[in-house]
Amino acid sequence: MDKLVDAAVELVEAGKLGQAVQVLQQGIDVLGAAYPGSPELGELHNQAALLLFLGGQPDQAATHAQAALEVTQAVFGAAHPLTAHRLLRLAAVRVGQGRGDDARPLLAVTADMLGPYPEDMGLHEAKYYLGLLQAGAASSPSDVVAADDALLAPLKVLAPAMGPDSMIVRLAVGQHSRLVGAALDSGRGGFALGEALFQQHIRLQEAIAPDSPELGLTLYQLAVTYYAHDMLPEAGTVLQRGAALVRQHYPEGHDLVQMFLHRLGMICAAGRDPRAAQQLLSASKAYYASQAQGQGGPGQAEGDHPLAHEADAGLAMAA
Structure with missing residues (x-):
């Protein structure tokens, strides 16, 4: 399994995201046929969900995230930290699908499960996505600013620990960019709301890499x-x-x-x-x-x- 994941990562780094997903899918097909209840199968589904989410295919990512959760929960139980990570991945993908009402309780459960492990980056990722939902529900510029701490505090932990260019950080910030675009395109709350979200997005990027060309x-x-x-x-x-x-x-x-x-x-x-x-x-x-x-x-x-x-x-x- 490690070789499959390493090969997929190399393809992603080469800009061949589609091929990386194909490699993982081949592994899923083979392992699923031979060992349908193995934890390694859950990890392959998890990696496929990550790559598909990164590639802007949240619906396909959700299928793999759900499968990863089911396999992992069957092996390790509902209360295991690894199960919490699978729950987190599904919740993040639900956010990407625009299904915030479905994502919120999943994120809350994840945060509770990982609460005893403050060094676990999954806890901070869950908190970030909860902050993202808060920002997405804003109806005024002041509501947007009120969500700053909920976004910035976990992001300032995630970015140094995982790297500003890591998939997890890129996905997290990318989902905020989606909020900005949706607000500007819809006109919801007027231009001032979209502008406030745009400025918030800049604050997120400043927290990660203040001198970046991005x-x-x-x-x-x-x-x-x-x-x-x-x-x-x-x-x-x-x-x-x-x-x-x-x-x-x-x-x-x-x-x-x-x-x-x-x-x-x-x-x-x-x-x-x-x-x-x-x-x-x-x-x-x-x-x-x-x-x-x-x-x-x-x-x-x-x-x-x-x-x-x-x-x-x-x-x-x-x-």
């Missing part, structure tokens, strides 16, 4: 959201902070750095800073026009790149 990209997304709502000063401030983070990791000519500078130029154009807009967008137009020529092959018109066209529009605004 945080820079989140700041870019918030800046674009502000730009779309004509909140130009806020957009500019957030974007400049994000650009500074990205520049710590990438050279000036990198696509990500240019993306930030282009968006800053558009904000300057809309915000009536023509001098800065002309400088930034002229460089942006040349950059993306060059990209179009290099990638388009014969017949590719100069400047035939969507962002080159947007730069043209920004330059016209700034004129």
Whole structure:
């Protein structure tokens, strides 16, 4: 079993998530036929649930999480800490399915079962997901802020212990990102609620890795959201902070750095800073026009790149 899990992990690290799930499924089929009640079978189902959840397939993940729970509970009993971990995995997947009402009692039971083991990361993961449900139920920005401690306290334990890039931490923070997107898309509670969740997401990322390029990209997304709502000063401030983070990791000519500078130029154009807009967008137009020529092959018109066209529009605004 260890070899199967190691092979799956190597495939995940190589960006081959689908193949990793296939490897685990093959092991499940073989082991399930030979030893249907073995604890190793429960672990393979658990690993498959994790990978499918990470791959954005919570419904399929739930099937494996349920199977892992049933096998583990049959072997070790309902009160065993390993059973609590299987219950936690199912609860987390239920959150990902948008079934918070089903997840909440499972998480509460998990937290009670693991309460005597404060060093167990499952306890802190369960507390995080309970905090996530609290944030997801928020109806106002103040409700969102009130959930900060419930999210940040367990995350500050999980991230150093498991690593900021571990599957568990990535899944946990990714589920909060889903909350942000759902609030902004639905308009529930108005823009202020989505903005508060966005800012909370930034606080979570700051707690994990305050200098990460991923945080820079989140700041870019918030800046674009502000730009779309004509909140130009806020957009500019957030974007400049994000650009500074990205520049710590990438050279000036990198696509990500240019993306930030282009968006800053558009904000300057809309915000009536023509001098800065002309400088930034002229460089942006040349950059993306060059990209179009290099990638388009014969017949590719100069400047035939969507962002080159947007730069043209920004330059016209700034004129």
